[in-house]
Amino acid sequence: MTVFFIYSLERKAKLKYNYKVMSVTTSHHISRYYDYYRDKEIVFTKANLKSLRIDPRQIYLKSNGGQWPCIINSSSLQQAKVIVGTSSGIYSTIQKNRTAPISIRYCFFDQNNEPIQFSVNCSVVDIKPFQNSNELAMLTLNFTQRPPDDLILRIGEFIEVNENFQNRKEERIAINENSLRLLNIPKEESYIFIAGVPRKCILKDLSFGGAKAMLVGIPKFLENKAVDLRLFFIDTNEKISLQGIIKNSDFMPGRKDISIVHIEFIPDEIPMTYKFHINSYITSYQKQLIQNQINNKAAAEKAEAEAAAKKAAAEQKAAELAAAQKQAMEQKIAQQTATVGGRPVPAQPTADSSSETPAPAEN
Numbered sequence: 001m002t003v004f005f006i007y008s009l010e011r012k013a014k015l016k017y018n019y020k021v022m023s024v025t026t027s028h029h030i031s032r033y034y035d036y037y038r039d040k041e042i043v044f045t046k047a048n049l050k051s052l053r054i055d056p057r058q059i060y061l062k063s064n065g066g067q068w069p070c071i072i073n074s075s076s077l078q079q080a081k082v083i084v085g086t087s088s089g090i091y092s093t094i095q096k097n098r099t100a101p102i103s104i105r106y107c108f109f110d111q112n113n114e115p116i117q118f119s120v121n122c123s124v125v126d127i128k129p130f131q132n133s134n135e136l137a138m139l140t141l142n143f144t145q146r147p148p149d150d151l152i153l154r155i156g157e158f159i160e161v162n163e164n165f166q167n168r169k170e171e172r173i174a175i176n177e178n179s180l181r182l183l184n185i186p187k188e189e190s191y192i193f194i195a196g197v198p199r200k201c202i203l204k205d206l207s208f209g210g211a212k213a214m215l216v217g218i219p220k221f222l223e224n225k226a227v228d229l230r231l232f233f234i235d236t237n238e239k240i241s242l243q244g245i246i247k248n249s250d251f252m253p254g255r256k257d258i259s260i261v262h263i264e265f266i267p268d269e270i271p272m273t274y275k276f277h278i279n280s281y282i283t284s285y286q287k288q289l290i291q292n293q294i295n296n297k298a299a300a301e302k303a304e305a306e307a308a309a310k311k312a313a314a315e316q317k318a319a320e321l322a323a324a325q326k327q328a329m330e331q332k333i334a335q336q337t338a339t340v341g342g343r344p345v346p347a348q349p350t351a352d353s354s355s356e357t358p359a360p361a362e363n
Contacts, residue, residue: 033156
């Protein structure tokens with residue numbers, strides 16, 4: 001019972017520490033996203049709505065105690081554009097009073113498909129017909145305050161992922177025990193479908209734009225084949241399909257029955273979940289490298305400072321020793337000057353004392 005109690009306390013302390021670390025990390029991400037991406041706008045296509053896990057049926061405009069459904073067209077971290085019917089109550093309210101208080105309610109789903117809802121206060125800055133329609137209007141809403149962290153994190157991460165997908169498409173992640181853990185992939189073994197036939201494969205590396213895998217087969221019969229690589233992510237409990245083409249293939253060194261294939265994914269078919277995982281690894285690895293560089297620099301500066309302090313202390317000790325030796329030498333010279341043959345020098349006789357000396361006796 002005591003052991004279990006101690007274990008529980010240790011586990012609670014560990015969870016509390018991990019939560020604190022995660023909170024600091026998340027807070028850093030949120031601040032960076034807001035600083036870098038506040039002006040960037042996302043158009044909510046069907047694919048983007050799915051990637052961001054937004055429930056478009058639960059997006060509402062609120063004003064004066066009422067709420068009305070709307071279609072969200074786009075959003076940044078500073079404004080949103082929505083489409084409303086010209087016969088709706090919110091349109092009439094705004095037409096009567098452009099300064100009426102208004103807010104937009106967002107609705108996202110978390111990993112457990114539980115809704116996350118929050119509202120952002122806005123001001124109406126523009127009203128115009130949507131695609132020249134008399135029945136629909138586009139409202140441009142400026143946020144009057146910084147939006148909630150949930151919105152910053154969702155939109156900021158989405159923009160970062162797509163920017164890295166374009167700019168860092170060819171950066172390769174070597175598959176090993178550490179990278180598998182950070183990517184939340186359970187093992188290097190997977191399946192690849194070629195002409196609809198599943199084959200076992202071993203992952204060698206991954207990137208935004210492709211993968212390298214090892215499987216049984218002859219290179220010339222694999223090249224230019226359409227493939228479907230399957231992956232499973234532990235954290236989201238999700239299986240994904242990556243459509244691509246085998247661009248080139250070579251025998252594994254020393255084997256004539258195993259090939260190493262290089263797969264190029266079809267860009268428009270890459271699931272957003274896959275992009276998020278690759279981006280998470282790349283950004284965390286980059287931060288780790290930067291932190292290591294900072295730590296190494298700090299350690300080098302500390303070592304240099306310690307070496308300088310030791311050198312200064314050694315020089316001071318040598319100077320003190322030299323001074324002590326010099327003083328001892330001066331004392332010795334002074335003592336030698338005051339003696340002859342190790343005996344005190346006798347005093348020289350004066351004139352008076354020599355006259356008082358008795359004369360020698362006469363024979």
